[in-house]
Amino acid sequence: MRAVQISTLDGPGAVTVVDVDEPEASAEQVLIDVHAAGVTFPDLLQTRGLYQIKPPLPFVPGTEVAGVVRTAPADSGFAAGDRVVAFPGLGGFAETVAAHPVATFPLPDRLSFEQGAGIPMNVLTAHFALVHRGGLRAGDTVLVHGAAGGVGSASVQLAHALGAKVIAVVSTEQKAEFARRTGADEAVLVGGSDDVPGFKDTVKQLTGGRGVDLVVDPVGGDRFTDSLRCLAPEGKLLVIGFTAGEIPTVKVNRLLLGNISVVGVAWGEYWMRRPAYLQEQWADLLPLLADGKLDPLIGEVHPLGQASAALDNMDTRRGIGKIVLQVR
Numbered sequence: 001m002r003a004v005q006i007s008t009l010d011g012p013g014a015v016t017v018v019d020v021d022e023p024e025a026s027a028e029q030v031l032i033d034v035h036a037a038g039v040t041f042p043d044l045l046q047t048r049g050l051y052q053i054k055p056p057l058p059f060v061p062g063t064e065v066a067g068v069v070r071t072a073p074a075d076s077g078f079a080a081g082d083r084v085v086a087f088p089g090l091g092g093f094a095e096t097v098a099a100h101p102v103a104t105f106p107l108p109d110r111l112s113f114e115q116g117a118g119i120p121m122n123v124l125t126a127h128f129a130l131v132h133r134g135g136l137r138a139g140d141t142v143l144v145h146g147a148a149g150g151v152g153s154a155s156v157q158l159a160h161a162l163g164a165k166v167i168a169v170v171s172t173e174q175k176a177e178f179a180r181r182t183g184a185d186e187a188v189l190v191g192g193s194d195d196v197p198g199f200k201d202t203v204k205q206l207t208g209g210r211g212v213d214l215v216v217d218p219v220g221g222d223r224f225t226d227s228l229r230c231l232a233p234e235g236k237l238l239v240i241g242f243t244a245g246e247i248p249t250v251k252v253n254r255l256l257l258g259n260i261s262v263v264g265v266a267w268g269e270y271w272m273r274r275p276a277y278l279q280e281q282w283a284d285l286l287p288l289l290a291d292g293k294l295d296p297l298i299g300e301v302h303p304l305g306q307a308s309a310a311l312d313n314m315d316t317r318r319g320i321g322k323i324v325l326q327v328r
Contacts, residue, residue: 003094004307004325007058009049012311017304020060023091025098030078030086031070032099035113036301037092038064039310039323040121040150041243047311055090062092065099066107066116067328076101083107087120087278093307095327102275105282108290115296118322119289122154123296124281128267129216129238130159131284138163140213143203143230147184148175150322151218151240153297156182159216161293167206169199169223171317178320182297190223200226211235224248231260240265298322 005018025031043061045051066085072078078101085107086092086099107116130136142159146152147168159166160183168179168187176187188202203212211232217224220242227237228250239262242248250262271277288294299321302310306325313319 001095002304003060003091004062004304005058006047006061009047009057011047012044012308012315015047015061015308015311017307020094022096023094023098025071028073028100029098030072030076030084030101030104032065032067032084032086032097032104033070033328034065034067034092034095034097035326035328036066036117037062037094037304037325037327038117038119038121038150039307039314039325040064041241041314042121043093044311044314053089060091060094062094062097063087063089064117064120065092065097066113066119067097070096073101076104078104083109083113083116085116085119087124093304093325103278105279106286108286110292111289111296114298114301114324114326117324118150118154118296118298122150122322123158123285123294124278125151125240125265125267126155126158126216127281127285128270129240129265130155130162130214132270133263133265134214134216134236134238136162136164136214139165141165141167141207141232142214142216143167143169143212143227144179144184144216145169145219145223145227146217146243147179147182147187148299148320149218149243152216153179153182153299153321155216156184157294157297158288160184161288164214167203167212175320178297178299182321198226199223200229203230207232214238216240219243220248221246222248224250225254228254228258228260228262231258234259234261236261236263238263238265296322298324300324301326
């Protein structure tokens, strides 16, 4: 089968497309013919050996896929021909992959394979952040950083579907338009220059000075302190990642004065200790996916042979929205 392979840790430009043997599914695994694979930030980090999971070289990356079941265990709930989404963790950038049933989910007929491939890492992370760690309630106001990226756009759409008012923070007008398409009520520029005010001041104006109930932050970097200043009393800042590269620090007196919280969001760490949680999440999301309240918006689709370019677009932040590889 054709597959993308990381054989050196020299970044996106060094990945290659090769012919490798198909995986052999164990008696406990679902074998899936992959139609689309999502491109994620961990995939990018793995091209440089910077992710905490470091498989021996060479290996096939790819954490999330959508496709059709070829074979499945009798007690898995899946059968040959089923349309599914899966979270194999590795090996997804290939024509065939094996996944555990607990990390395999039914894909509603109304969704394309490309949309399905954009769900596991981003939407399940957003769900864990907003619902489990953030305690989101209908009527809350949510500020989302990196709102035109994968996790950010998923957070915008899910928060909107759950009845929140959403303010998206982005770096360009083009990304602002994309954020509005995903469901943002307002889209503001990061700003901070003489020409564009910083997002903090704009957010305060949009909320009548009150601030927001939740901040979703997959970016980190130098915007962290102003994000704290955007919080309403008893608000929460949800720390998801650091795509800006810099891990920020916090002066805890800011938390004390506003009765605000900084909350860690480590979805992978949580579900690996409690694998059944993945199916609980899917059961919660499936009605929203089936009736269109949650309708993943794909930014870019690249053929499998252009995996290097897809990863590079993520690396340089040229990509908008979820980036997906078309395998079949």
